[in-house]
Amino acid sequence: MTFMLATHRIKLTALLIAANLGLMLHLLSGEIKPVSAWDWLDVAGEGGSAVLILVWIGLLLKSRPAGYVTDLLFTGLGCLFFSLFMDTVDEFIALPAAVNWDGWLESGPMPVGFILLTLGIFHWHREQLAINEQMRNRERLFREHRQFDKLTPLGDANYLRAQLQLALGEANDARQPLSVIMLDLDAFSRINREYGHAEGDRLLQVLTQLLLLNLRQHDLLCRLAGDRFAVILPHTGERQAQLLAGEMSLAVRSLAYKSSRQGERIELSATVVALMARDEDTETLLQRLNIAMARAKQHLTVQYG
Numbered sequence: 438m439t440f441m442l443a444t445h446r447i448k449l450t451a452l453l454i455a456a457n458l459g460l461m462l463h464l465l466s467g468e469i470k471p472v473s474a475w476d477w478l479d480v481a482g483e484g485g486s487a488v489l490i491l492v493w494i495g496l497l498l499k500s501r502p503a504g505y506v507t508d509l510l511f512t513g514l515g516c517l518f519f520s521l522f523m524d525t526v527d528e529f530i531a532l533p534a535a536v537n538w539d540g541w542l543e544s545g546p547m548p549v550g551f552i553l554l555t556l557g558i559f560h561w562h563r564e565q566l567a568i569n570e571q572m573r574n575r576e577r578l579f580r581e582h583r584q585f586d587k588l589t590p591l592g593d594a595n596y597l598r599a600q601l602q603l604a605l606g607e608a609n610d611a612r613q614p615l616s617v618i619m620l621d622l623d624a625f626s627r628i629n630r631e632y633g634h635a636e637g638d639r640l641l642q643v644l645t646q647l648l649l650l651n652l653r654q655h656d657l658l659c660r661l662a663g664d665r666f667a668v669i670l671p672h673t674g675e676r677q678a679q680l681l682a683g684e685m686s687l688a689v690r691s692l693a694y695k696s697s698r699q700g701e702r703i704e705l706s707a708t709v710v711a712l713m714a715r716d717e718d719t720e721t722l723l724q725r726l727n728i729a730m731a732r733a734k735q736h737l738t739v740q741y742g
Contacts (some may be wrong), residue, residue, distance in 0.1 A: 516550025
């Protein structure tokens with residue numbers, strides 16, 4: 438017997454005792470019919486149904502923990518089994534005409550069993566709805582977890598696109614402005630080359646914390662790729678977004694980041710652009726941002742040669 442069935446042994450014992458008491462009562466009150474009087478069709482139908490219900494009970498108790506719903510389902514099936522078992526016993530044992538309690542044993546538990554079984558199925562259905570909701574939530578969390586960057590605690594490019602699409606829809610419905618900032622760390626490849634990729638990874642983690650500290654609570658920071666970040670700014674016009682972009686650029690330049698090798702300060706700067714969303718989709722807005730970033734980088738190259 439499996440562990441799950443063992444936890445339900447009291448239920449099984451009670452059902453076995455009830456069935457045996459009914460059988461004993463018939464044997465004490467009547468006499469066994471001759472084989473020629475047996476109705477084999479009834480025996481097969483009623484007895485076979487009782488056996489099938491026993492199989493259902495076994496599957497139920499093997500797959501479910503003890504509890505209110507299990508008790509309802511078991512008791513309902515137990516009543517159906519008892520009625521069918523008494524019907525089967527009645528095919529083998531003849532009772533005196535004065536005995537009338539056999540009708541109660543055969544028919545009485547049947548409607549009670551159906552009522553309890555219906556209640557059990559109703560509560561089981563509610564259980565399944567709750568479980569399905571939990572599974573959907575877990576699937577959503579797992580799917581979103583896969584869209585988070587492995588190095589920083591930020592969403593990746595796919596997560597940014599999904600959230601930006603939602604933000605654009607909400608901004609359009611509420612008729613509120615929405616802006617986006619893109620930040621690209623200057624000369625990051627040189628830092629990786631001179632100090633190693635481990636130092637570069639550490640720098641990106643520190644930079645992430647710095648940027649988060651310089652954003653508002655409802656802003657969303659994501660890492661696009663490498664040293665490029667993007668920020669979704671709900672309820673923000675382009676002028677305010679440009680002010681925030683300037684503050685982020687200043688914060689990067691002011692960061693006194695020390696290398697883990699010798700502790701010398703690594704001078705940092707970042708190119709930052711900000712745009713307000715128009716009546717456009719996610720990809721169009723990101724394309725405009727990338728073009729604005731490319732122009733800002735080109736201007737920086739020409740300026741500092």
